[in-house]
Amino acid sequence: MADSRPRTGGGPMKIVYGALVATLTVGLLVAVEVPAAGTVPNLAPRTPAKLNLRPPVPCGTATAPATIGTAQPVFTAVASDPENSVLTTRLTIQRVGATTPTYEINSAITASSVAFSWPAIPAGKLVPDVTYAYSARSNDGTTDGPSTAKCHFTIDETPPGLPTIESSDYPDGEPAINAWTSGRVILRPADSDVVQFRYGFQQDRLTGAVPVGSDGSAVVPVTLSPDPSTGIIRKRLYVAAVDRAGNPGPVSDAWSLQANPAPAPAKANQDVDGDGRSDAIAVFDKGFDQTTVWNLVQGNDGQYDGVIGWDSGINGGYGLSRTRSAAGDFDGDGKTDVMLMRTETGQRLGLYLLKATGGAYEPRGQAVWRSSGEGWSLGTTRMLAGDLNGDGRDEIVLQRDTFDGGWQAYVLSGTGQLASWIRTPPSSGQWAKSSPVIADLDGDGRKDLVSLDDRGGCRLRATFFRSTGTAFDAGTTKYDFTPGTYCADRARATAGDVTGDGQDDLVIPYEHADTDLGVLVLRSGGPTVETWWRTPGLLEPAKADYEIVDTTGDGRDDLVLVAARPDGGRELKVLASTGTAFAAPQQVWTGASVHAETGPKADLEFRSYELVARHSRQCLQVRGRSRSLDAVLDQGECTGALHQRFQLDQLPGVEQYQFHPAHLDGVKDDGKSTCVDLGGTQESPGSPVLQQACDATSSQQFAIEYLDGFTKDAVVRLRNAHSGFCVGVENAGQAIGAAAVQQTCGNGADQQWILRPSRNSVQLDGRYRLSAVKGGRFMEAADCGTADGSDLRVWDPRGGSACQQWMIHPLGEDAYQVLGAASGKALDVQGCSTDNLAVIHLWTSTPNDCQRWRIEPAADGSWSITQTLSGKSLDVAGCRPESGADLIVWPYWNGPCQRWRIDKVPENLAFGRTITTSSQEDVQYAAPKVADGNYGSRWASQLEHDPEWISVDLGSIRTINKVSLVWEVAHARRYTIQLSDDGVTWRTVHTRTDGDGGTDNIDLTPTTARHVRMHGTERATEYGYSLYEFEVFAPDPNLALNKPTQSSSRETSELGPANAVDGSVATRWASALEHDPEWISVDLGSVRSISKITLVWEFAYARAYQVQVSDNGTTWQTVHTRTDGDGGTEIVRLAPTNARHVRLQGTERATGYGYSLYELEVT
Helix, strand or coil: CCCCCCCCCCCCEEEECCEEEECCCCCCCCCCCCCHHHCCCCCCCCCCEEEEEECCCCCECCCCCEEECCCCCEEEEEECCCCCCCEEEEEEEEECCCCCCCEEEECCCECCCEEEECCCCCCCCCCCCCCEEEEEEEECCCCECCCCCCEEEEECCCCCCCCEEECCCCCCCCCCCECCCEEEEEEECCCCCEEEEEEECECCECCEEEECCCCCCEEEEEECCCCCCCCCCEEEEEEEEEECCCCECCCCCCEEEECECCCCCCCCCCCCCCCCCCCEEEEEECCCCCEEEEEEEECCCCCEEEEEEEECCCCCCCCHHHEEEEEECCCCCCCCEEEEEEEECCCEEEEEEEEECCCCEEECCCCCEECCCCCCCHHHEEEEEECCCCCCCCEEEEEEECCCCCEEEEEECCCCCEEEEEECCCCCCCHHHEEEEEECCCCCCCCEEEEEEECCCCCEEEEEECECCCCECCCEEEEECCCCCCCHHHECCEEECCCCCCCCEEEEEEEEECCEEEEEEEHHHCCCEEEEEECCCCCCHHHEEEEEECCCCCCCCEEEEEEECCCCCEEEEEECECCCCECCCEEEEEECCCCCECCCCCCCCCCEEEEEECCCCCEEEEHHHCCCCCEEEEEECCCCCHHHCEEEEECCCCCCEEEEECCCCCECCCCECEEEECCCCCCCCCCECEEEECCCCHHHCEEEEEEEEECCEEEEEEEECCCCCEEEEHHHCCCCCCEEEEECCCCCHHHCEEEEECCCCCCCCEEEEEEECCCCCEEEEHHHCCCCCCEEEEECCCCCCHHHCEEEEEEECCEEEEEECCCCCEEEEHHHCCCCCCEEEEECCCCCHHHCEEEEECHHHCEEEEECCCCCEEEEHHHCCCCCCEEEEECCCCCCCCEEEEEECCCECCCCCEEEECCCCCHHHCHHHHHCCCCCCCEECCCCCCCEEEEEEEEEEEEEEEEEEEECCCCEEEEEEEEECCCCCCEEEEEECCCCCCEEEEEEEEEEEEEEEEEEEEECCCCCCEEEEEEEECCCCCCCCCCCEEECCCCCCCCCHHHHHCCCCCCCEECCCCCCCEEEEEEEEEEEEEEEEEEEECCCCEEEEEEEEECCCCCCEEEEEECCCCCCEEEEEEEEEEEEEEEEEEEEECCCCCCEEEEEEEC
């Protein structure tokens, strides 16, 4: 398989006067001789990336080195080369002050961009209490690359001693305070370098941890309660110290904690230790796939103590980019537990319980629940918790996207059974635009489900789904905000009884600006919205998590913020409720040693993203949707259009990215995509950000610096590799059209970008044909193969062949599995390879990343298909337009051989049905083979005999309008097509007397039948009759398909109304910009009975519209009105209505553009 486009690496390669010459050699590599003027010099390897120890530690300085606990450390790195050459990488360790290295070692030969490790440093090479520096550089056999910066470390192999334990609340072996009361245990270190104590209530399970304070001591809050089996009020506490190098000390003897009997207190909201006081819980990401759950426990004196209730450990499998959490009392013991939901192998989710013990969490090893089928995704599933039936135990609620403009809520009972409590109707409100919260708005003791919905145009709506104890009632609107008042991306939904009246209220922390937090309250969900607190400049909303708990015990819930500190720590602030407002925030706890994030660092996927300016909430875009090089980037109203989307491409082996605008089609024929560029080599602040052809220049390479937020909505800064400047908005402008420029990096919100995955209103689901934009030929298995390992290629159209039809199944997050309609086998990357030129073939369907593809809109109504594992594109090898070109994966460049037309195909009613025939030549050519979807198999009648026939039983009476006969060489010169309801009495609906073989597509006036027969009366050859496939089709249920259309206007000549009825979601109609009202109508050709209208919107959708019908196209009747349209796919169901003309009348746009429809379907 050849590929004629420029490649990086893969053997000796030289560019000769613009032509690509590569050599394929065996054994020794011999370069092709070329004129010296045409050669390209060898490029040095890149600086090794991710050089660190295992486990990783921060990069220390000479004066503040990192401390490690072993003299035989293991170092790891990623080496890469711009030409993909193989490499060796030399690790150098040198004692500070020495003139020669202490130890050096070369790695084994590695491929470019592959992570590797050196062998452990041999014993005796390094000694404790000495400061060393380590660095590395790579060599490609010719040239050394640049060295990494030096990082310093020292070694301490001495474990800390036993800590001292003391407590007046819990004297060893003696009760002093009552059960259900929070007491404190003081831990003091035996050594000065102790940074943390591990503790627990079993000697071999120290699940809790607490950092030392400024004086070296630490406080562990503990609450005892009677053992539910024995009634004994006693625990044994075990403690071990951990020093700065990570060395654990010995585990202490048991300290016996005892308490006096006492009645249990009234249950409190979010009480982690069961003492009747509300506490705070914070889940932190510490990097390196390590997650910790912090308990901020309120003591009897109102002061808070912070401890780590659970730590996953480094590479513990619960990195926050793949995990969600919810807190609740899941067993009814009065203590708040934590449930973790994480992604597992095979597109499944698992729920794992951290059981509260009164001082820490005890993880239960087995999953509480695991999804039984694939397709569950964190990106399309939200987890909440609350007592939905009033039994004193909280249940888990999973709100899942249904991909039809609605969502479904499941409830996990205490028995581990998942049941659906509600599924909202299609187009009633998209999952992506719902912010759910659990709240008892009616005060009946059962928590309800409330959805704070984004209606577009900075308009929110609170929808109430009442719990009956076994299901959620249909939604009712509790409050509908005025348009233009509050934007969904600045609001966070929470709930609690802040008024103290026994009914929960909806509480909405709202980000007016980057340092301007306001708190809105809807009493019991309505009917008015009140501002309970706002003090600009005091708090940064994006750097806080919010909880609603009663911190004072006065029966009114308060607002609690876990806020970020500049030093990497956290602080707890309480805004106490007065019943009518929140008081000024009071700081009640500071944890300077947290050094973690409340959300994971941006765990970037291979997909397109939007970049939203944090100061203006507008999207980075290519000005005017320009496709020209040198086009300026600016900011504009976020619509999700392609010129506001950027495909992120990480450069091999380094933490640098290129940004590819998604609306372009690559630079014609040169194998390059288009990149965001900081003005070429300009280095002055204020230079514009441009769209340029991608090359190797550092002005197109950006570091994505994580600032805050969650992985699906991270706040980042974009720092250019060449100039060191950051991408910002000129003069911090708020207006649409304010230019993006390079600026000296700072902390301004105009340099902060919300990095969020692009969302697509169109979700593919069904049977399709895929054709490459380059050449227009169709994807198929070679020779219609159905076996595992059958290669894929593009080929000339085969009529209705199932070989060229593919079932596309959504997995969530715009990821799909693609299955051959004829084989049932999946589109698979051979060997799960991430290499360039990896072969695409068929393989048995399995839930793994080798068969997981992301399909997103691309230029000119086409689609981009990328492998989720590698980010590389499904590509026609060599960009060849002719039949037979193989399919491979290749780095993304969005050219015509990486873009695909995806067209839905009708169902073959005959596929897999019962076939009968007058005869068959032998078993090799049996009758069922005409309905197996395989164009490599066939039926053949007996030789040299007329007449012969073959018929299909459709299983029931169906409406049909087309029959396709795919002949082998032995075709019919004369034949008839006959129909029957019973298989006995036949009627002829088509006769042909001049058959010429090939594929006969026979269009019929729509009619009904159960049996369809081809009756051959004269052979065209000396053989018999032979068919590869006998296909029967029903009329498309879409009455508007390809019917005449009209519209009030069109944005451009290419965006006419016919695009809305062509059956393709790759084309669209768009009205004139910024104008109301606008309309589009379709003439069905005759009066038809209609009962459903489907509107598939582009991003420029209607907030308010009417559906109208007419018999004559002049007098119109309104049959449906909507004033809260939310885009996506909207299904309008009507009482059966007779009409010839259907019109969509848009009366209010939802965006600053016009109205735009992919499809207007009438059924």
